[in-house]
Amino acid sequence: MASSELDRGIKGLAGRAKRYSVFALARNASRYHQGWQQAWRHAEPKKSYDVIIIGGGGHGLATAYYLASVHGITNVAVIEKGWLGGGNTGRNTTIIRSNYLWDESAAIYEHAMQLWEGLAQDLNFNIMFSQRGVLTIAHSEHELKEMSRRVHAIRLNGIDSDILGPDEIKKFVPIINIDQTIRYPVMGGFLQKRGGTARHDAVAWGYARAADDLGVDIIQNCEVTGLRRRGRQIVGVETSKGFIGAKKVGCVTAGHSSVLADMAGLRLPIASRPLQALVSEPIKPILDTVIMSNAVHMYISQSDKGEMVLGAGVDKYNSYAQRGSWPVPEHMLAAAVELFPVLSRLRMLRHWGGIVDTCPDASPILSKTDIEGLYFNCGWGTGGFKATPGSGHVFADLIAHDAPNRIAAPYALKRFETGFLIDEHGAAGVAH
Amino acid sequence: MAEMTKYMVTGQPGAAGLALASFDNPQGGPAGLTLAELAFAGKITLRGDGETARIAGQIAGCQLPDGPGRAAIASSRILACLGPDEWLLLCEAGAETGLLKQLHSQLAGTHSAAVDVSDALVAWQLGGDQMRRVLAKGCALDLHPRQFAAGRCAQTMLSHAGVTLICTAPDSFMLLCRTSFAAYTASWLADAAADCGLRWG
Amino acid sequence: MLLIDCPYCGPRDEAEFACGGEAHIARPLAENPISDAEFGSYLFLRHNPKGLFTERWVHSAGCRRWFNMVRDTLSHEIVEIYPMGSLPKSRRGKQAYADNWRRGTPAEAASKPQAKRGR
Numbered sequence: 001m002a003s004s005e006l007d008r009g010i011k012g013l014a015g016r017a018k019r020y021s022v023f024a025l026a027r028n029a030s031r032y033h034q035g036w037q038q039a040w041r042h043a044e045p046k047k048s049y050d051v052i053i054i055g056g057g058g059h060g061l062a063t064a065y066y067l068a069s070v071h072g073i074t075n076v077a078v079i080e081k082g083w084l085g086g087g088n089t090g091r092n093t094t095i096i097r098s099n100y101l102w103d104e105s106a107a108i109y110e111h112a113m114q115l116w117e118g119l120a121q122d123l124n125f126n127i128m129f130s131q132r133g134v135l136t137i138a139h140s141e142h143e144l145k146e147m148s149r150r151v152h153a154i155r156l157n158g159i160d161s162d163i164l165g166p167d168e169i170k171k172f173v174p175i176i177n178i179d180q181t182i183r184y185p186v187m188g189g190f191l192q193k194r195g196g197t198a199r200h201d202a203v204a205w206g207y208a209r210a211a212d213d214l215g216v217d218i219i220q221n222c223e224v225t226g227l228r229r230r231g232r233q234i235v236g237v238e239t240s241k242g243f244i245g246a247k248k249v250g251c252v253t254a255g256h257s258s259v260l261a262d263m264a265g266l267r268l269p270i271a272s273r274p275l276q277a278l279v280s281e282p283i284k285p286i287l288d289t290v291i292m293s294n295a296v297h298m299y300i301s302q303s304d305k306g307e308m309v310l311g312a313g314v315d316k317y318n319s320y321a322q323r324g325s326w327p328v329p330e331h332m333l334a335a336a337v338e339l340f341p342v343l344s345r346l347r348m349l350r351h352w353g354g355i356v357d358t359c360p361d362a363s364p365i366l367s368k369t370d371i372e373g374l375y376f377n378c379g380w381g382t383g384g385f386k387a388t389p390g391s392g393h394v395f396a397d398l399i400a401h402d403a404p405n406r407i408a409a410p411y412a413l414k415r416f417e418t419g420f421l422i423d424e425h426g427a428a429g430v431a432h
Numbered sequence: 433m434a435e436m437t438k439y440m441v442t443g444q445p446g447a448a449g450l451a452l453a454s455f456d457n458p459q460g461g462p463a464g465l466t467l468a469e470l471a472f473a474g475k476i477t478l479r480g481d482g483e484t485a486r487i488a489g490q491i492a493g494c495q496l497p498d499g500p501g502r503a504a505i506a507s508s509r510i511l512a513c514l515g516p517d518e519w520l521l522l523c524e525a526g527a528e529t530g531l532l533k534q535l536h537s538q539l540a541g542t543h544s545a546a547v548d549v550s551d552a553l554v555a556w557q558l559g560g561d562q563m564r565r566v567l568a569k570g571c572a573l574d575l576h577p578r579q580f581a582a583g584r585c586a587q588t589m590l591s592h593a594g595v596t597l598i599c600t601a602p603d604s605f606m607l608l609c610r611t612s613f614a615a616y617t618a619s620w621l622a623d624a625a626a627d628c629g630l631r632w633g
Numbered sequence: 634m635l636l637i638d639c640p641y642c643g644p645r646d647e648a649e650f651a652c653g654g655e656a657h658i659a660r661p662l663a664e665n666p667i668s669d670a671e672f673g674s675y676l677f678l679r680h681n682p683k684g685l686f687t688e689r690w691v692h693s694a695g696c697r698r699w700f701n702m703v704r705d706t707l708s709h710e711i712v713e714i715y716p717m718g719s720l721p722k723s724r725r726g727k728q729a730y731a732d733n734w735r736r737g738t739p740a741e742a743a744s745k746p747q748a749k750r751g752r
Contacts, residue, residue: 256683258679258681258682258683259683262682267674267678267679267734268678268679268681269677269678269679270679270681271654271679271681272681272683272706316651316652317652317688317704318681318686318688318706319706319707319709320683320706320707321706321707321708321709325634325635325647326634327634327647327648360677416673416674416676416677416678417669417670417673417674418669418673419673499641500641500642500696501641501642501643514696515641515642515695515696515697515698516641516696516698518696572645572646572648572649573645586642586695587642587694587695587696588645588649588694588695589648589649589694594694
């Protein structure tokens with residue numbers, strides 16, 4: 001997985017004209033900013049493409065970008081039923097890390113991490129990638145032991161992970177309460193220093209602009225209503241803008257994956273659940289890392305605007321409503337206030353939900369299907385954002401070669417028949 | 433933990449081993465919530481069918497409640513129906529031993545169970561003109577006197593504690609919870625009564 | 634927040650309940666062997682509709698009884714609540730039950746005991 005072997009597709013972007021400069025800013029300011037070139041075309045669908053990617057979120061746009069930049073496949077359309085990045089990509093709490101337990105997970109999430117580390121350069125777009133660290137807290141003897149096992153497994157895979165005691169955590173996170181008599185005391189934690197956050201919207205926009213530059217058509221406000229086959233071969237998609245032909249179709253629709261699968265008569269092991277998040281009013285910088293707690297089902301960071309960004313576990317029943325119900329954030333905030341007393345008088349400004357496609361083993365699906373030319377990338381559940389570049393990169397490879405590479409292979413649908421599940425509930429960091 | 437003990441006076445006689453410190457109504461006048469433990473009250477969990485309940489009612493001297501959510505209240509006995517096959521029989525302290533003997537004898541051979549849970553649960557008597565409003569701060573049930581009148585009962589949540597609520601009279605509730613939750617529940621009630629005063633005992 | 638009409642306790646807050654996932658998943662009996670693929674489908678694959686869904690719920694903070702529910706996963710409308718061990722009676726509930734891919738699968742067929750035929 002050395003960077004030198006990894007084709008990040010940056011060669012696809014060589015020689016592009018500069019479009020932003022202080023002169024451009026001055027010029028456009030005098031014209032009321034109406035002259036900026038659109039960052040991507042609003043393409044109308046052609047009659048057919050080599051590849052259609054269904055789903056214009058981070059993973060779908062990344063897939064299209066890597067198809068073009070790494071594999072030279074540019075006759076590609078990304079079809080999005082709403083506005084690009086408006087699904088889970090725009091609703092997550094922006095956490096990035098690669099500290100999972102199993103070898104198969106280490107491979108995909110670390111692959112993503114290495115792409116993250118060069119992504120702003122690759123896309124020539126400020127995605128505000130901040131390796132401020134991700135600290136997961138242990139609240140019991142059992143969690144300390146489990147944590148120790150995980151840290152060693154993570155390190156054996158060449159990924160950074162450090163164990164901290166309560167005093168070290170207090171030094172690292174001054175606002176945390178390390179009183180050992182609270183309901184869930186901080187008994188220790190493990191830290192991935194290379195983990196952190198990125199601006200989720202910027203990731204979608206960066207990939208969209210870069211893919212568009214390479215000739216990919218991004219078609220928004222276009223809903224796929226059917227998958228057309230001839231025998232066992234995909235021939236295209238029915239949409240609200242008519243039929244569009246395709247040799248290959250990649251479905252990257254997260255919480256709506258079962259809806260798409262049903263159109264092809266396929267079954268998936270996915271349950272779509274709400275995942276809620278909220279942000280507070282902006283305040284001065286008080287937290288310069290990401291804290292996660294499995295026991296209290298809470299994760300928190302502070303955005304560059306100063307808002308505290310908080311997330312919790314999934315709601316307990318299936319939903320496509322993009323909202324959850326109140327007891328989930330209420331419990332999470334009660335725990336957050338005990339761990340970070342300074343939060344107690346913050347006003348919460350915005351609250352929303354996404355639709356997460358949870359898998360029985362909390363690991364994703366990257367797979368061919370029984371239908372030739374139809375591929376699925378889904379099941380990322382509560383942990384998709386951190387994998388965005390890695391997911392797109394290996395899915396593009398899968399589509400281009402019609403075969404999974406070493407990283408994608410364990411995530412085929414077939415594992416639900418063979419029983420080779422990759423159980424990452426413990427590392428998901430979010431209650432399922 | 434610190435927040436709970438600020439209301440409690442521990443090491444007291446009674447099944448729960450605790451008392452609360454009374455405090456005045458900040459708006460003047462009588463305390464809005466009164467709270468007293470029904471120390472060592474007899475409590476028997478009954479599982480079975482309608483016949484089980486009929487036998488229990490007969491032995492205890494209670495009518496048969498209409499169905500889940502209804503309680504039959506006799507002078508010192510309550511037979512509360514908590515589910516399609518579950519009842520709670522409450523009696524004066526000490527009476528449970530004799531009642532259980534009779535129950536086991538008359539229920540022998542039937543598919544039923546009568547178990548002494550006198551120590552597993554704590555029972556309090558609530559009163560005061562702010563009683564329903566104080567409970568409503570942590571209980572999602574409709575506790576309006578028309579909806580939760582005398583003879584109604586419910587298993588529900590009071591903040592984080594699982595409780596059984598019985599309306600014994602228009603201005604009086606009985607509240608039961610597991611003994612391990614006694615300190616939490618009592619402290620929660622005291623905290624919830626902060627705006628209207630608490631009289632303990 | 635759902636308001637769920639428990640068949641025994643009446644309308645209660647969603648917070649008093651736990652959801653047991655998809656309803657009417659019948660376990661294949663050992664006496665009726667099916668292939669690994671069919672068993673894997675039964676065990677792992679899920680019905681995940683955007684629309685009417687049959688679910689199991691338990692009133693964990695109340696009477697602790699299980700019951701079934703037909704609920705719309707987009708609007709959260711509760712269409713029907715019906716006893717554990719029975720099937721939906723409403724028109725929409727029956728449709729939700731019938732539209733589930735498990736109907737007619739080898740695993741579902743294998744959940745029924747074989748009639749003894751003089752063996």
